[in-house]
Amino acid sequence: MRLLLVEDNVALADELVPLLQRNGYAVDWLVDGRDAAVQASDNPYDIIVLDLGLPGRDGIEVLQQWRASALSTAVLVLTARDSWADRIEGLKAGADDYLTKPFHPEELVLRLQALVRRTHSVANQSVLDAGGIRLDEARQCASVGGAPVQLTGSEFQMLRYFMLHPGSLLSRSHLAEHLYDNERERDSNVIEVHINRLRRKLGRGVIETRRGQGYCFRGTAE
Amino acid sequence: MSSINRLLTAGVIGSLLLAGVIIAQTANWLLDSALLDYMASDLRAESRSLLKAIRRGPDGVVALDSTATDPAYDTPLSGRYFVVTIGDRQWRSRSLWDEQLAPTGPHAPGGDLVAGPNQQRLLWDRTGYRRLGESVTVLVGVDYSPILDDIRQIRHLLLASGILALILLALLQQYLVRRSLRPLGLARQQIEQLTTGTITALDETVPRELAPLVREINHLLRDTQQQLHRSRTALADLSHALKTPLAVLRNLTDRDAVRCDPALRDAMNAQIEQIRQRITREMAHARTAGSRRPDSFFNIDTDLPLLLDSVRSAQRQAIPIDTQLQLTGQLPWEREDLLELLGNLLDNACKWGRDTIRLAIQRRDDNLLIQVDDDGPGIPEAKLQQVLERGERLDQSVLGHGLGLAIVADKVAVYGGNITFSRSEYGGLGVTVELPWRSP
Numbered sequence: 001m002r003l004l005l006v007e008d009n010v011a012l013a014d015e016l017v018p019l020l021q022r023n024g025y026a027v028d029w030l031v032d033g034r035d036a037a038v039q040a041s042d043n044p045y046d047i048i049v050l051d052l053g054l055p056g057r058d059g060i061e062v063l064q065q066w067r068a069s070a071l072s073t074a075v076l077v078l079t080a081r082d083s084w085a086d087r088i089e090g091l092k093a094g095a096d097d098y099l100t101k102p103f104h105p106e107e108l109v110l111r112l113q114a115l116v117r118r119t120h121s122v123a124n125q126s127v128l129d130a131g132g133i134r135l136d137e138a139r140q141c142a143s144v145g146g147a148p149v150q151l152t153g154s155e156f157q158m159l160r161y162f163m164l165h166p167g168s169l170l171s172r173s174h175l176a177e178h179l180y181d182n183e184r185e186r187d188s189n190v191i192e193v194h195i196n197r198l199r200r201k202l203g204r205g206v207i208e209t210r211r212g213q214g215y216c217f218r219g220t221a222e
Numbered sequence: 223m224s225s226i227n228r229l230l231t232a233g234v235i236g237s238l239l240l241a242g243v244i245i246a247q248t249a250n251w252l253l254d255s256a257l258l259d260y261m262a263s264d265l266r267a268e269s270r271s272l273l274k275a276i277r278r279g280p281d282g283v284v285a286l287d288s289t290a291t292d293p294a295y296d297t298p299l300s301g302r303y304f305v306v307t308i309g310d311r312q313w314r315s316r317s318l319w320d321e322q323l324a325p326t327g328p329h330a331p332g333g334d335l336v337a338g339p340n341q342q343r344l345l346w347d348r349t350g351y352r353r354l355g356e357s358v359t360v361l362v363g364v365d366y367s368p369i370l371d372d373i374r375q376i377r378h379l380l381l382a383s384g385i386l387a388l389i390l391l392a393l394l395q396q397y398l399v400r401r402s403l404r405p406l407g408l409a410r411q412q413i414e415q416l417t418t419g420t421i422t423a424l425d426e427t428v429p430r431e432l433a434p435l436v437r438e439i440n441h442l443l444r445d446t447q448q449q450l451h452r453s454r455t456a457l458a459d460l461s462h463a464l465k466t467p468l469a470v471l472r473n474l475t476d477r478d479a480v481r482c483d484p485a486l487r488d489a490m491n492a493q494i495e496q497i498r499q500r501i502t503r504e505m506a507h508a509r510t511a512g513s514r515r516p517d518s519f520f521n522i523d524t525d526l527p528l529l530l531d532s533v534r535s536a537q538r539q540a541i542p543i544d545t546q547l548q549l550t551g552q553l554p555w556e557r558e559d560l561l562e563l564l565g566n567l568l569d570n571a572c573k574w575g576r577d578t579i580r581l582a583i584q585r586r587d588d589n590l591l592i593q594v595d596d597d598g599p600g601i602p603e604a605k606l607q608q609v610l611e612r613g614e615r616l617d618q619s620v621l622g623h624g625l626g627l628a629i630v631a632d633k634v635a636v637y638g639g640n641i642t643f644s645r646s647e648y649g650g651l652g653v654t655v656e657l658p659w660r661s662p
Contacts, residue, residue, distance in 0.1 A: 009466045083509060083562055097535060104472060
């Protein structure tokens with residue numbers, strides 16, 4: 001799950017980046033509004049966390065530009081501007097959610113989860129349920145038929161992505177783009193390794209390989 | 223209280239009156255003395271012409287030849303009289319009839335008048351001569367009362383025209399004062415509009431005398447507005463600048479080192495929360511605009527749906543909000559203020575309500591009535607009583623029920639309204655806000 005964090009306060013970003021990474025997001029962090037305007041269009045982010053009081057360009061303007069250029073990525077506005085007029089301004093500019101500072105870290109994580117599910121039209125439930133697998137995002141562990149399965153961070157991240165796109169054909173490069181941030185080496189072998197580990201833990205048929213095309217989440221039901 | 227109008231009127235009328243009296247008195251005195259002088263010389267001439275009528279008769283006796291005198295002396299009570307004394311003989315003019323002409327006192331030409339016949343007032347002259355070897359005294363008198371009557375008439379006429387002129391001048395002056403004070407009245411009206419926010423500066427097309435004042439007021443206004451703007455911006459910047467570090471702090475309490483000491487974590491979080499609430503509340507208070515510019519009014523048709531969306535999105539579980547609106551279009555309150563007020567009321571209701579929230583907006587008499595009811599736990603009876611008794615001021619004891627309500631109470635106080643809490647018909651909290659209706 002690729003996440004773009006646009007936040008000009010270094011101390012806050014220093015807290016948020018590890019928090020988001022712990023929760024299974026591949027995080028890119030930008031400080032300047034102008035950079036954010038460009039980078040969000042160039043990279044396939046799944047979700048964006050946007051501060052409004054940015055150097056270079058105001059967050060509202062950046063958001064308006066994104067929406068004007070038909071960028072549909074879900075945006076959570078994270079700001080100190082807490083009046084209702086500001087909130088409305090944010091929603092009008094195209095924000096999907098609005099969270100004011102200071103916030104509880106769990107609140108941010110929960111809202112991001114809810115937002116991701118909403119954009120994938122998954123019902124608002126506390127556990128992600130697809131293909132006979134239940135994924136507890138808070139504890140980052142899966143269960144198949146009631147039997148708990150422990151997952152590493154990378155495995156959780158990958159499984160969640162598959163479960164949010166059940167039945168879709170996901171190419172290797174697509175997975176690399178959505179699972180790793182810009183800093184990380186995108187080695188396709190790593191993806192292969194993680195997929196094999198998931199198959200070992202959840203069953204061979206969970207993820208189907210389509211030679212030359214990519215992978216498809218089938219779940220344990222079949 | 224002193225009045226410019228009264229002062230100007232008193233000044234003008236007083237000085238006109240004083241000048242009028244002085245001029246009238248002087249004119250009167252000049253006229254009087256000129257007439258008396260003229261009459262006195264006339265009398266002297268008369269006296270000399272009578273002297274010429276004294277001749278030595280054929281009998282050798284010096285006598286007054288009455289045929290040589292002015293015929294006016296022969297008409298009884300004609301107003302011209304003489305008494306000529308030669309030695310111990312005396313000739314009296316026929317006009318005297320039976321009356322006496324015997325002035326006493328020191329002789330002053332053009333001076334004292336004596337009472338003459340027929341209520342006449344006589345001006346007299348007594349001169350002694352020597353003629354034809356005899357000592358002659360000629361006393362002449364002339365009736366001055368017709369001239370006195372004329373003078374009196376002139377005086378009355380003068381007084382009447384003076385009073386008329388004074389009245390006309392006073393009216394003219396009142397008109398001028400009113401007219402020249404009118405720009406002041408207009409300026410006052412504009413200042414009234416300033417305080418309500420309908421206009422932002424005074425009209426500078428005023429009379430030259432008023433222009434510096436108006437310019438100064440505008441200048442002061444700009445200064446104050448800039449100052450207010452600077453303060454608000456500074457406060458907003460400060461609050462924004464504080465919130466990010468607070469967010470950092472709150473994230474820090476999530477670190478393992480703090481997590482393993484729950485007491486420390488709770489204490490830190492409590493302090494952070496207190497700072498946050500304080501900042502939010504003061505910011506909301508400072509932002510209250512209270513102005514009445516129609517371009518920034520709240521529009522129930524366009525603003526409310528957006529607000530409802532934003533309230534819903536602020537809550538993770540969305541409770542449908544039942545709206546009962548009896549008003550449409552613009553409401554004469556600042557958009558931001560009403561958004562803040564309604565937003566906080568609804569947010570609070572969403573936070574505590576379970577399935578049902580109702581928002582009702584209507585106009586009752588001269589009030590805007592906003593009612594928000596929910597089916598949450600409400601405020602316990604004891605605390606509710608406490609809140610009611612203290613009036614609109616909410617303190618920390620009910621802040622658990624939302625910082626939002628405290629912000630609402632602050633806004634309501636700024637607009638001079640009322641906030642009351644009750645048990646809603648759904649069993650939860652019912653909040654009623656009444657704002658006195660404002661004419662835009």
